[in-house]
Amino acid sequence: MTSSTLTEAVVTGRPAPRRPVTRRRRPARRGSIAPLVLLAPAIVLVAVFAGYPLVRSIWFSLNDVSVFTGVLDFVGFENFASVIGTAEFYPTLGRTAVWTFGAVSLQLVGGLCLALMLNNRFPMRGVYRGLIMIPWATPSVLVALMWKWILDPNNGVLNQWLLGTGIIDAPIEFLSQNSTALPTLIMIDVWQGIPLFAIMILAALQSVSGELKESAQIDGCGPVSVFRHVVLPAILPTILITTLLRLIWTSNYVDLIFILTGGGPGTSSTTLALESYLTTYKASDFGSGAAYAVIQALFLAVFIALYVRLTRKDANR
Amino acid sequence: MSTSTPTRIRVGRYAGKTGFGIALIGVLALVLGPYLVMLLTSLTPREELVGAGANLIPSEFTIASYEELVTTTPFLSYLRNSLLVAAIAVPITLIVSTGAAIAMSRFDFRGRGAVMIGLLLAQMFPAVLLVISLQGQLRGMGLMDTTLGLALVHAAFATPFATWLLKGFADSIPREIEEAGQIDGASSAQIIRILLLPLLRPGMVAAGTYAFILTWNEFLYALTFTSQTATRTLPVGLHLFIGEYQIRWDLLTAGGVLSVLPVVIGFLLVQKRLVAGLAAGAVKG
Numbered sequence: 352m353t354s355s356t357l358t359e360a361v362v363t364g365r366p367a368p369r370r371p372v373t374r375r376r377r378p379a380r381r382g383s384i385a386p387l388v389l390l391a392p393a394i395v396l397v398a399v400f401a402g403y404p405l406v407r408s409i410w411f412s413l414n415d416v417s418v419f420t421g422v423l424d425f426v427g428f429e430n431f432a433s434v435i436g437t438a439e440f441y442p443t444l445g446r447t448a449v450w451t452f453g454a455v456s457l458q459l460v461g462g463l464c465l466a467l468m469l470n471n472r473f474p475m476r477g478v479y480r481g482l483i484m485i486p487w488a489t490p491s492v493l494v495a496l497m498w499k500w501i502l503d504p505n506n507g508v509l510n511q512w513l514l515g516t517g518i519i520d521a522p523i524e525f526l527s528q529n530s531t532a533l534p535t536l537i538m539i540d541v542w543q544g545i546p547l548f549a550i551m552i553l554a555a556l557q558s559v560s561g562e563l564k565e566s567a568q569i570d571g572c573g574p575v576s577v578f579r580h581v582v583l584p585a586i587l588p589t590i591l592i593t594t595l596l597r598l599i600w601t602s603n604y605v606d607l608i609f610i611l612t613g614g615g616p617g618t619s620s621t622t623l624a625l626e627s628y629l630t631t632y633k634a635s636d637f638g639s640g641a642a643y644a645v646i647q648a649l650f651l652a653v654f655i656a657l658y659v660r661l662t663r664k665d666a667n668r
Numbered sequence: 669m670s671t672s673t674p675t676r677i678r679v680g681r682y683a684g685k686t687g688f689g690i691a692l693i694g695v696l697a698l699v700l701g702p703y704l705v706m707l708l709t710s711l712t713p714r715e716e717l718v719g720a721g722a723n724l725i726p727s728e729f730t731i732a733s734y735e736e737l738v739t740t741t742p743f744l745s746y747l748r749n750s751l752l753v754a755a756i757a758v759p760i761t762l763i764v765s766t767g768a769a770i771a772m773s774r775f776d777f778r779g780r781g782a783v784m785i786g787l788l789l790a791q792m793f794p795a796v797l798l799v800i801s802l803q804g805q806l807r808g809m810g811l812m813d814t815t816l817g818l819a820l821v822h823a824a825f826a827t828p829f830a831t832w833l834l835k836g837f838a839d840s841i842p843r844e845i846e847e848a849g850q851i852d853g854a855s856s857a858q859i860i861r862i863l864l865l866p867l868l869r870p871g872m873v874a875a876g877t878y879a880f881i882l883t884w885n886e887f888l889y890a891l892t893f894t895s896q897t898a899t900r901t902l903p904v905g906l907h908l909f910i911g912e913y914q915i916r917w918d919l920l921t922a923g924g925v926l927s928v929l930p931v932v933i934g935f936l937l938v939q940k941r942l943v944a945g946l947a948a949g950a951v952k953g
Binding site: 383385386387388389390391392393394396397399400401402403404405407408409410411421465468471473477479480481482483484485486487488489490491492493495496497498499500501503506508511542546599600602603605606609610624627628631632637640641643644645647648651655658659662 | 688689691692695696698699700702703705706709717724760763764765767768770771772774775777783785786787788789790792793794795796797798799800801802804805820821823824825827828831856881884885887888892902903904906907910917920921924927928931932934935936939940
């Protein structure tokens, strides 16, 4: 199975085009204990280190948690009330939306353009594809470090270049001004996120039937019209699912913001997920920190539900 | 008239090709530029970086920053910890996810659909939500601030996608092979060990690399669950360096170059398989 058919099958839940026509025959081994034995280690590992902490954190959000003793004191929805009651709550919500939708929409546009570019034949395309994916495999700390240096107001390459070409007169402190901190973080995330987006869309593009495109051309469709009526409908499911996943991950992604600005200056780049971490560890308020994270998870639930709907066909196949 | 048209088309096509080539190079420069800046900076003599208006390309190349990094900072210790965590987390991830993938691909059982959905959902919760209570839980288990504890957490977080990825590979292996084995009287365990596992090896390489990249790069858990030089991994160490050696960009970039090399090499070696899997399922990115 080639990469693109694998992708198409899993992402859209439709059978891949070049797959053998025979329906999958699952051996009738119902009632056997073999699958349980095989599955148990994974279930135990994930349950102990993800499932249980998840439930316990949600429970934390309904309690006052003593930092030193770890003693819980049930307070109902008090944490939620106090968190939502802070003056910064709605601005934080707004910044989370700007961060998430800003970064993902730019990644979508950039990723689509790059994918269309890569869909052309050119020498060394495989190598090229590997090289542009490097940012995805780069540690977030390193992404932060590289960009902190490039954006450095004193010796950074970008400021020097902007000064040298006369575009600006004084260095810009990209990460330490209220007005530029969040947009700069978004641009760095876009830089890191475009390649993955492009590769996912490329995989879908490569599964679009060439014959269909040709017959549309013969019927008098121009390039734009072929894209609009043939290519776009075919890659839309992939685009939708990728966009949903990126929305979820971007809103959860705190590394970059934490390392580069710590949410500042002031609170100008604080998102909900970061606020949760800061409240928990800087303010040592585990209950309220958990409440922030639960609120974040509730917003995500909408996207997660959509995602599950879009992929369910595959999971139950 | 009749001769000029083809020429114009040829010129147009040539211009289009050149434009396309320039666009490709431009994109590559944008993607790899920051890495190049980092590499050049790490090879620049310290004095040149301190002076204002430093050049991107140094007057001479030096590896002094690398020597200083290795001899005067705990960099090697962080490197060792990262390798140790990976050495524990990657095999655990592979063992549990291969088992789970075979179960999902080859057996029908009650709750199979629910497990699949559960695996997807496991990757979507905010990491901070889990961090908050995991800290106390690890302390209770005696795993706080230990390499094993961090490795187990990383393994648990790599397992869902690794399973998803391996299931895709297992689904593409024809069943006829196993049916032949069954007819010859092989047990389930024998079929898996002798017939299925060797065929799954490419998938396991991709899943293992994914797990390696995840554990090598992971920051938030490592930051929260380790607090001494003996357990801190590279991302946490680099984060500390950023605070400590604020203006020592030669040192910082040298640490950056050394930290990124293993993942980039590992990624490039298996990128084709990994990219197929990335596009195929849910992966943190």
